Amino acid sequence: MTLQQQIRANRFRSTIVILGFVVLLLLLAGLIGLALDTSLAIVALAVAAIYGVFGVVNSRRLIAGITQAQAVGPDELRPLRRLVENVSIGAGLPVTPELRVVEDEAPNAFAAGLRPTSSYIGVTTGLLRAMPKRELEAVLAHEVSHIRNRDTYLMTMATVFAGVIALVGDIGFRSIAYGGRRRGGGALVAILAIVGLVLAPYAALLLRMSLSRRREFLADAGAAEILSDAEAMALALRRLELDPTTVRYSNSSTAHLWVESPTERVDSLKTGVIEFSSFFNTHPPTRARIAALEEAGGFRLPDRLALDAPFAVELGLA
């Protein structure tokens, strides 16, 4: 499969997922209407639409806000900016994505933006302090691949939609909890509605995350192709895997934006759904990703990582 075919398949899947969200939303509104009140369902849908439009329009700022990503001045971190430029030239992006930095000790990176021309890449200071140049370049190439594959578009939409579903579910749930006017039809409908309202946010989450898992493999392969260096990506993943820290600001609604799942070790999200936990991981296990790269590149990672100087030294941050 060529990259173009992959991008097209990705776009097709995106459409399906967006339609799935719309169906889920309508079902949810239907449940609210059935169990509680038709006008409440209409209000919920209206709120959802407003929230959705607002979310998509302001997605750049919202995601930057949640992740605490700071814009970098034009003369700061020039070597890092150059790496981003080189990687996006290698990927054939029309415009170099903007660079943002997250003050956080955990090494991680993310990409966001609806279009390749208005995207940005965020890296944590921990990433700069952990990774040598070659691996940092691979991580940046991974994020640039997400932008090129139009993953960031879908991820942004998914973030907003999951928020919308959760919001509508919340409206319904609160109405039941605070004794909204219940319609005839009895206990069965009410139970169904409660089950639906509880499950819908999880279904939304599931949809969103199943999306992101496949894409991680694709972005890894893309990074290997951009740099003609599959080993660099594998090394970077191994280093991330060995790192015990997790991103402080990770909010579950943006977890799928990151190169390494920041909530993987934060179990708050999974409480009570332990048996489903493997479905709820936004990212496939790092080990599987490394194995895929090893197979593609025809190499095996050494057991221990070399102690190369991190890129932060070159940036004067260390």
Added chain:
Amino acid sequence: MLWLWVLLGVLALLVVLAAFGYNRLVRLRNEADTGWANIDVQLQRRTDLIPNLVEAVRGYAAHERAVFDEVTRARAALQQASAPGAAGDANDALTAALGRLFAVAEAYPELKASENFLRLQEDLTDTEDKISAARRYYNSTVMHYNTAIQSIPWVLVAKPLGFRAKEFFSAAGDTAVPQVSLAPSA
């Protein structure tokens, strides 16, 4: 009358397929052209930096005329090379000449410490990195494009339609694009 409809249906299908295939070739060709434009921008930037660099070194080492001439000649050759293959060779020759220029600069500590020289050296290194990034992208688009127009059925009609194979932007030992499987194996 049935066979007529079947025939029309098959024809319509062929036309649709041909249109899709043709559009794909056009897209691949445009990607390769964009890739070349990316390289061209960086080559231009590189040739623009060189006169300043030569002047900076000349200020400290005026008598090293042979090296300056070599760099100037290599730069002119790169400016004249228009085909990707020739430009690639000229670019390599320029890299070699610049290597000698920097070797000369090594002997002049004041030059090596000068702000201007350091800045130029940094910019040149950056441009070289960008050229090699742009080369990887260009070469991979060329490979896809060439493969497409050399495959059946397009190999039969590509030439009359104006799709000609493109040259790689060669650099020693870096023309092969590694094939990375895009299908997740897990």
